[in-house]
Amino acid sequence: xxxxxxxxxxxxxxxxxxxxxxxxxxxxxxxxxxxxxxxxxxxxxxxxxxxxxxxxxxxxxxxxxxxxxxxxxxxxxxxxxxxxxxxxxxxxxxxxxxxxxxxxxxxxxxxxxxxxxxxxxxxxxxxxxxxxxxxxxxxxxxxxxxxxxxxxxxxxxxxxxxxxxxxxxxxxxxxxxxxxxxxxxxxxxxxxxxxxxxxxxxxxxxxxxxxxxxxxxxxxxxxxxxxxxxxxxxxxxxxxxxxxxxxxxxxxxxxxxxxxxxxxxxxxxxxxxxxxxxxxxxxxxxxxxxxxxxxxxxxxxxxxxxxxxxxxxxxxxxxxxxxxxxxxxxxxxxxxxxxxxxxxxxxxxxxxxxxxxxxxxxxxxxxxxxxxxx
Numbered sequence: 494x495x496x497x498x499x500x501x502x503x504x505x506x507x508x509x510x511x512x513x514x515x516x517x518x519x520x521x522x523x524x525x526x527x528x529x530x531x532x533x534x535x536x537x538x539x540x541x542x543x544x545x546x547x548x549x550x551x552x553x554x555x556x557x558x559x560x561x562x563x564x565x566x567x568x569x570x571x572x573x574x575x576x577x578x579x580x581x582x583x584x585x586x587x588x589x590x591x592x593x594x595x596x597x598x599x600x601x602x603x604x605x606x607x608x609x610x611x612x613x614x615x616x617x618x619x620x621x622x623x624x625x626x627x628x629x630x631x632x633x634x635x636x637x638x639x640x641x642x643x644x645x646x647x648x649x650x651x652x653x654x655x656x657x658x659x660x661x662x663x664x665x666x667x668x669x670x671x672x673x674x675x676x677x678x679x680x681x682x683x684x685x686x687x688x689x690x691x692x693x694x695x696x697x698x699x700x701x702x703x704x705x706x707x708x709x710x711x712x713x714x715x716x717x718x719x720x721x722x723x724x725x726x727x728x729x730x731x732x733x734x735x736x737x738x739x740x741x742x743x744x745x746x747x748x749x750x751x752x753x754x755x756x757x758x759x760x761x762x763x764x765x766x767x768x769x770x771x772x773x774x775x776x777x778x779x780x781x782x783x784x785x786x787x788x789x790x791x792x793x794x795x796x797x798x799x800x801x802x803x804x805x806x807x808x809x810x811x812x813x814x815x816x817x818x819x820x821x822x823x824x825x826x827x828x829x830x831x832x833x834x835x836x837x838x839x840x841x842x843x844x845x846x847x848x849x850x851x852x853x854x855x856x857x858x859x860x861x862x863x864x865x866x867x
Contacts, residue, residue: 500574500575505523505524506523506524506866507864509862510861512541512817512858513836513858515537515856516534516538516539516836517535517539517544518531518852519555520532521866525823525842526828527842532574533855535557535568535575535578538561539556541654542560544556545602545603545604545862547570549604550611551609553572554570555571555575556613556629558580564677566794567581568581568615569581577846582770584596586615595809598618600614600655600657601615601616603661605666606663607668612661618648618653618654619654620654620655620673621638623637635685638681638720647710649674650712654673657672657714658672660726667681667682667683668681668682670718670740670741671688676697676710676711677692677709677711677713678695679691680740680741690709692707694735694746695713696732697711712793713728714731714756714816715728716728716758717761717769720763726740727759727776733746733748734771734795735748749797750798752787754781754782755775756774759771760829760832762822763821765792767793768790769791770790772789772860779813783804786805786817786833787801787828788829801848815858817862818831818832818833819831820863822864823865828840828842830851830861831861832858833858836854836856836857837852837853838850838851839851841855
């Protein structure tokens with residue numbers, strides 16, 4: 494049951510990549526983002542935790558990680574929007590034998606900076622970082638992180654010991670931030686040779702009160718960076734919302750004025766470094782508080798938050814949005830998109846002021862990524 498139809502985006506169109514627990518779906522629209530082409534499922538029956546669009550060096554490539562109960566986890570790519578996919582004979586990302594580790598999941602696929610068009614990263618479980626410097630033809634383990642002295646003390650979160658966030662600095666090719674559950678934020682300033690913890694000010698509410706602010710061990714759920722102001726970061730923690738204005742050296746609590754400071758995704762506005770979006774969840778039930786689906790937006794760097802509800806269900810809507818299931822495109826006005834664990838896919842073409850349903854009854858959505866075709 495492969496995809497019967499294909500998307501055919503033109504220059505300037507928006508492409509939406511949707512990963513679910515039963516395959517991937519691809520959507521495309523013109524700049525208006527009112528009508529969408531739909532393609533899928535691609536690789537039905539595979540769990541798709543990570544997708545990425547690669548538009549550097551003239552490429553129009555979709556990267557895709559798939560996990561199958563019988564075939565394991567592998568990395569694939571398509572240069573024609575899903576008409577053909579690579580089918581590697583062996584898994585391109587695998588741990589060296591001396592590590593004693595086996596790949597469980599690829600949580601993040603991330604292109605490197607524009608200045609290095611062949612540089613790619615993958616964050617995986619068990620927590621580790623892989624990189625490619627030849628446009629994905631070969632991959633190597635970043636040993637500086639894997640051999641970090643903190644590693645033996647890292648503990649898995651509810652979703653496993655996963656490296657789920659990779660943020661290359663667009664102005665400094667040697668600097669990368671990563672997020673690990675449950676270890677926290679780490680940063681390299683020398684291209685991955687050494688890594689330093691960057692958790693100052695982030696609490697770990699599940700630890701004893703006497704140790705709520707440890708050096709590491711925080712369960713960071715998602716981090717985002719602004720492309721034009723790379724020292725500014727926003728972070729959704731396992732309980733807590735934070736902002737850093739010094740590249741993660743220190744963090745400020747901005748979790749005020751929201752129905753819950755627990756959640757998974759965190760997305761910054763592509764054109765405004767003071768604007769960010771979250772989807773709050775109740776801690777125990779892990780659904781929208783009060784049975785309402787609400788995206789919250791700050792326009793003043795976290796000083797206040799406002800609910801965005803127009804077009805979203807506000808009664809008996811016990812929706813969950815996972816860490817990579819909320820995203821933004823780069824248009825002006827910016828588009829916002831999110832998918833839920835009940836298979837709903839929503840979109841906004843006006844920066845969250847109003848929403849429309851793009852799809853219903855998909856398999857549970859775990860990943861949504863947006864890109865503009867060059």
